[in-house]
Amino acid sequence: MAKKQDVKKIVLAYSGGLDTSIILKWLKNEYDAEIVTFSADLGQGDELEPVREKALKTGASTVYIDDLKEEFVRDFVYPMFRANAIYEGHYLLGTSIARPLIAKRQMEIAKIEGCDAVSHGATGKGNDQVRFELAYYHFDPSITVIAPWRDWKLNSRKALIAYAKKNDIPIPITKKRPWSSDRNLLHISFEGGILEDTWAEAPEEMYVLTCKPEKAPNKAQYVEIEFEQGNAVAVDGVRMTPAQLLAHLNTIGGLHGVGRVDLLENRSVGMKSRGVYETPGGTILREAHSAVEQITMDREVMRIRDSLIPEYARQVYAGYWFSPEREMLQTLIDESQKTVNGVARVKLYKGHCRTVGRKSETNSLFNLDFATFEKDKVYNQADAEGFIKINSLRLRIRSLMQGKK
Numbered sequence: 065m066a067k068k069q070d071v072k073k074i075v076l077a078y079s080g081g082l083d084t085s086i087i088l089k090w091l092k093n094e095y096d097a098e099i100v101t102f103s104a105d106l107g108q109g110d111e112l113e114p115v116r117e118k119a120l121k122t123g124a125s126t127v128y129i130d131d132l133k134e135e136f137v138r139d140f141v142y143p144m145f146r147a148n149a150i151y152e153g154h155y156l157l158g159t160s161i162a163r164p165l166i167a168k169r170q171m172e173i174a175k176i177e178g179c180d181a182v183s184h185g186a187t188g189k190g191n192d193q194v195r196f197e198l199a200y201y202h203f204d205p206s207i208t209v210i211a212p213w214r215d216w217k218l219n220s221r222k223a224l225i226a227y228a229k230k231n232d233i234p235i236p237i238t239k240k241r242p243w244s245s246d247r248n249l250l251h252i253s254f255e256g257g258i259l260e261d262t263w264a265e266a267p268e269e270m271y272v273l274t275c276k277p278e279k280a281p282n283k284a285q286y287v288e289i290e291f292e293q294g295n296a297v298a299v300d301g302v303r304m305t306p307a308q309l310l311a312h313l314n315t316i317g318g319l320h321g322v323g324r325v326d327l328l329e330n331r332s333v334g335m336k337s338r339g340v341y342e343t344p345g346g347t348i349l350r351e352a353h354s355a356v357e358q359i360t361m362d363r364e365v366m367r368i369r370d371s372l373i374p375e376y377a378r379q380v381y382a383g384y385w386f387s388p389e390r391e392m393l394q395t396l397i398d399e400s401q402k403t404v405n406g407v408a409r410v411k412l413y414k415g416h417c418r419t420v421g422r423k424s425e426t427n428s429l430f431n432l433d434f435a436t437f438e439k440d441k442v443y444n445q446a447d448a449e450g451f452i453k454i455n456s457l458r459l460r461i462r463s464l465m466q467g468k469k
Contacts, residue, residue, distance in 0.1 A: 068095050071208060073179045075100040077170050077196065078124075080115040081244070084185040085122055086224055087212045089231045091183060092123040095210075100177050102128040104166045106136050107249030107311065122233060128173055132165060133249055137306035140165050140385075141250055145349055146294040146404075147397045148357075148370075149377040154327045155339070156346045157380050158251030163192055164385035167199030174207070181208035188214045191332045195383035202386040243270065249310050251323075251343040259338050262328060266340045273314060273342040277321030277415030284413035286420070287316060289352040291408070294401030296349055310345045317344025320412040332382045348410060348417050355408035355419040360427040361400065369400050403427040 074091055078084045078101035091099055101119040105112055112129060119127045140161050151157055174182055182200055186192035193211055200207050218224050228234075242257035252272050259266060268276055290298040296309055304312060317323050323344035331337050357366065372393055379390045406424030410417055433442045 071095050071097050071180045071210070073098045073100065073177065074181045074183050074210060075102055075170055075174045075177060075179045076124075076183045077166055077185065078103050078115065078119055078127075079185065080111070080118050081185075082221075082224060082228065083187075083213075085118065085233050086218070086228055086231075087183065087185050088119065088122045088124060089233060090212055090216060090218075090227070091210065093231075094216075097180075098125045099123055100126045100128065100173065100179060102130070102166075102170050102173050104136075104162075104169060105129060105131045105133060106162055106165070107133050107307070108247045111247065118234070126177065130169060132169060133307040134305060136162065136165055137249060137310050141310065141346075142295050142306055143394055143398075144376075144380060145346070145353060146401050147376045147393070148350060148354060148373055149380060150350070150373065151377045151381045152327065152329055154325050155329060155341065155381075156251065156325075156343045156350065157377065158248060158341065158343055158346065159246050159253050160191070160195065160381045160383075161250065161385070162246075162248050163195035163383065164199045167196050168203065171200060171203040171207070174204075181210050183210040183212065186211065186213065189331070189333060189335065190337075191381065191383070194332050195385075198383040199386055245272075247272070249307060249314070250346050251341050254340040255338065259340060262338055266326060270340070271324070271342060274318045274321050274324055274344055277324075280319065280321040280414045284411050285316065285320060286409055286411055287313075287348065287352075288407055288409050289313075289349070290406070291353060291356045292405055294353065294357075294398070294404040296352070310349070313345030313348045317348050317412065317417070318342075320417075321415040322412055322417045323347035324415065348412070351417050351419055352408035352410050353404070355410070355422040356404055356406040356424065359422045359430050360403045360406055360424050362403075362429065365400050369397060372397070 074097050076088055076099055088099055101124040103112055103115050116127045116129060144161050149157060170182055184196045186196055197209055200209055218227055243254050243259055244256045246253045254270055288300050289296050297303055299309060299312055323342055325341040328336055328338050376393050384390050405427050408419060409421035411420045
């Protein structure tokens with residue numbers, strides 16, 4: 065725990081949920097310091113409406129609520145999607161990619177307000193504590209970090225609720241919705257409560273962004289997404305800003321039940337944890353991006369880039385967004401995206417999203433003269449014999465040598 069006498073002013077990353085509401089009061093009680101709260105508008109919808117009033121009532125002296133939606137998608141989501149990043153084959157990193165931006169703005173506010181310390185609501189078991197604090201130290205190696213979950217004795221939801229009642233803090237979690245959630249423009253995640261039974265199916269009433277696939281429209285919808293240098297710029301011919309485009313795809317994908325994931329993932333600290341995610345727009349975006357790459361990206365470039373996806377995703381998941389290794393990978397990946405210009409057509413139907421067409425007027429590597437199964441004049445099929453002989457040489461030598469033994 066930080067020395068209380070050295071801390072006079074703290075900026076808290078504040079969502080208005082159970083944990084950060086209690087943390088605000090706890091910081092006031094324990095440190096007798098001035099508390100500034102910061103809430104990032106990353107596309108939570110109406111969740112932020114009561115935040116300002118609640119923070120002031122709970123003891124905040126100043127409240128920041130900043131609209132970061134465009135910066136979030138343009139400078140964080142899009143670079144990650146240029147890498148086709150996905151964690152453990154399923155998770156599109158919606159929470160992971162939001163934390164470095166929140167921390168960045170929080171540190172800017174700390175400088176503006178002259179704060180001695182920063183604080184967050186991440187638990188000592190989770191990934192977010194790492195993501196926040198690695199980013200804090202990137203911007204100011206000497207900053208004091210207060211992580212209440214690692215300091216206080218409120219080590220259960222029951223204890224938190226008791227503390228909230230004692231201090232007249234409204235409790236947002238009820239028996240009707242026994243889970244926690246985190247939402248932004250890329251996704252909404254759910255964890256805890258009834259989801260800790262790994263055999264139990266997540267209840268349908270939990271889902272927010274997507275309809276039940278079985279109840280989705282009986283007619284498929286086709287969507288065309290245009291890319292420039294790996295970034296989506298238009299949907300069905302209409303150009304949009306990054307945040308507008310992702311929000312639009314969320315609406316379309318949600319209507320068709322696209323983007324639900326139930327994952328038992330490996331947290332950075334070593335334990336397994338269940339997360340249920342809704343990422344409708346992101347699921348469409350990744351599918352379409354891959355489709356345009358298929359027609360525009362060189363085979364060997366794609367092979368090298370694809371080999372980097374697990375490491376890139378791990379770095380984002382583990383909180384290394386501002387690390388030199390992530391920046392190095394990003395430079396290589398962005399070089400590979402210079403030719404990723406074109407349009408993908410995807411088909412949405414009852415929870416499924418799949419590519420049905422792709423084209424590029426400027427960077428297509430598909431040549432019908434070579435690829436056709438009909439008669440052609442540019443490819444001598446007899447040349448394949450030598451190609452096979454050369455590529456099989458090491459296998460033939462190995463077989464001969466083993467036969468001698």
